[in-house]
Amino acid sequence: MRTAVLGLLAALLTGLGVTAGAGVASACAGGPVARSAAFASTLPQVRYGQSGTTVQGLQLNLKDRGYSLTGTGYYGPLTLAAVKDFQRKHGINPSGIVGSRTWQALVGSKAVGLTTPRPAPRFSVYPGERDRVKVGTLLGYLGRTYGYGDSDTWYGPAMQQQVKRFQKANGIKASGIVGAKTWAALNKVISIAGNWGC
Incomplete structure (x- = not known):
């Protein structure tokens, strides 16, 4: 009976796209992996002249793809050139505006385990800390x-x-x-x- 129940549960999980015992590590292993389309769809539109967290994430994503960006957090001329080049190479209108299609190509194409936000630490770290x-x-x-x-x-x-x-x-x-x-x-x-x- 227990074996039948476990088999049924495994079949249900497989049907939902989940493998029993799968975690972040298996999401990054070879073969088919769950993609980050849901997370990518939550990202706001970004354009030239903006700054902040989303821009810095964009820059570091592009840097990992070979673009010469350092992650300043400011969407300036170098970021614009990189975004337009990326868009051209992925069949997206090279407007420089990072919208849903560009986010899907940048973030949605990655394994879920690479983009899933982690629970933030609940402690502060102060200069000179030795913990x-x-x-x-x-x-x-x-x-x-x-x-x-x-x-x-x-x-x-x-x-x-x-x-x-x-x-x-x-x-x-x-x-x-x-x-x-x-x-x-x-x-x-x-x-x-x-x-x-x-």
Whole structure:
């Protein structure tokens, strides 16, 4: 009886596109994977002259595709050129406006495990912090955002500069204190860029 129930449950999950025991890691493995179309459809239209979290995520997504962008958070001439080139290569009108078709090509084409926002940490990290869990979490987020690979075990000056740079790019007071606003912005940027990894 138990085997029949488990078999029926597995069949139902498979019919829904879910594999029993599947997690983020299997979503990134070879073969067919769930795509991020639902997340991509939530992203707002972005255009030249705008700035903020969505723009920085866009820039880092394009950077991962070989465009020479650094993730400033400002949609300027370099971002415009990259967006238009990407649009041309994907059969989208090269207007430079990032709307639903462009978001689907940029974000919707990625595996769900790469773009699914994570639960934000519920703690703050202050300059000089030495708590390994807090600093390690911050390093993980910074590494996904900027490729920051420093193995500091404390929240020192180099990491503080990266956080302040991120905060400025996202319209957050550049205090170096990593609180709810900074965690939320980091989470969104990583999700749009598709940099969560497996």
